Amino acid sequence: MDFNMKKLASDAGIFFTRAVQFTEEKFGQAEKTELDAHFENLLARADSTKNWTEKILRQTEVLLQPNPSARVEEFLYEKLDRKVPSRVTNGELLAQYMADAASELGPTTPYDGVSLCHPGWSAVAQSRLTASSSSRVHAILLPQPPE
Numbered sequence: 180m181d182f183n184m185k186k187l188a189s190d191a192g193i194f195f196t197r198a199v200q201f202t203e204e205k206f207g208q209a210e211k212t213e214l215d216a217h218f219e220n221l222l223a224r225a226d227s228t229k230n231w232t233e234k235i236l237r238q239t240e241v242l243l244q245p246n247p248s249a250r251v252e253e254f255l256y257e258k259l260d261r262k263v264p265s266r267v268t269n270g271e272l273l274a275q276y277m278a279d280a281a282s283e284l285g286p287t288t289p290y291d292g293v294s295l296c297h298p299g300w301s302a303v304a305q306s307r308l309t310a311s312s313s314s315r316v317h318a319i320l321l322p323q324p325p326e
Contacts, residue, residue: 224284231280231290238276242269 203209214222256263267275280290 238273
């Protein structure tokens with residue numbers, strides 16, 4: 180293993196210089212480094228894409244790992260002959276996140292035209308598939324639970 184003390188000291192110096200500059204910019208004691216407008220736009224789009232991807236991923240995990248308490252609640256309503264209160268399902272929420280991501284990120288991204296369709300979902304969630312104005316439509320058809 181080759182250990183170069185001069186390179187380590189140089190890298191540490193650069194790190195501390197950048198940390199000081201960043202801290203001064205945040206506290207308003209130094210001028211902020213000006214970035215190209217196109218680069219600023221790319222940074223904003225990258226942050227937005229990252230946020231939507233994480234949000235969609237979390238909701239997909241929720242959809243694939245159903246909440247046992249929701250199943251118990253549905254079972255109790257069924258046994259008590261009561262109507263289950265209408266609420267947004269995990270699949271509908273995922274479809275809404277996908278539609279919102281597509282509208283925010285634009286038609287040139289892979290998020291455009293992606294929809295979910297599942298038997299039994301509300302007409303709003305199912306219509307996302309047919310109402311898409313995109314030339315490319317991707318459908319994620321989820322399996323129907325056995326009855």
